[in-house]
Amino acid sequence: MIITEAQVERCEGGQAWVKIRPRSPCGNCDPKYGCKSVAITRLFGQGQESYPVQNQLGAKASDWVKVAVNDGVLLQSALWGYGLPLLLLLLGAALAAVVAPAAWSELASLLGAALGFILAFGVLRWRNAKMQAFQPRVIEIMSATSGSTMCAGRR
Secondary structure: OEEEEEEEEEEEOOEEEEEEOOOOOOOOOEOOOEOHHHHHHHHOOOOOOOEEEEOOOOOEOOOEEEEEEOOOHHHHHHHHHHHHHHHHHHHHHHHHHHHOOHHHHHHHHHHHHHHHHHHHHHHHHHHHHHOHHHOOEEEEEEEOOOOOOEOOOOO
């Protein structure tokens, strides 16, 4: 399991929106300017500040929690997210080139590739809606705050 610490910012339904706790430098970072990968990320735009996670434990706003995702989820997500679109794009282009008349093979390949790519995103959208194991979740409430509003969905 991959585990990190985060603070709950708000709650919506059975989800908590958390902000990940920044980590200390790993020793490979520049002591003056910090992490190079973070600097590169900031160059290309602001990253998302808070993330939705499953909140089955009922963490409240401003609680510090441990958030986990199952082992292998990152690799599987990358394979599905990059591999499936690429595979369907290539298959669509190849199939269209074989089926189409010779005069139209290039245009058919482009259209087949586009349809394969669009189909891949439809499949991924349908699959992700059904995959609870891929979603991060709160596994421990480290420090509860008193008087905070409770997230809906707490039992």
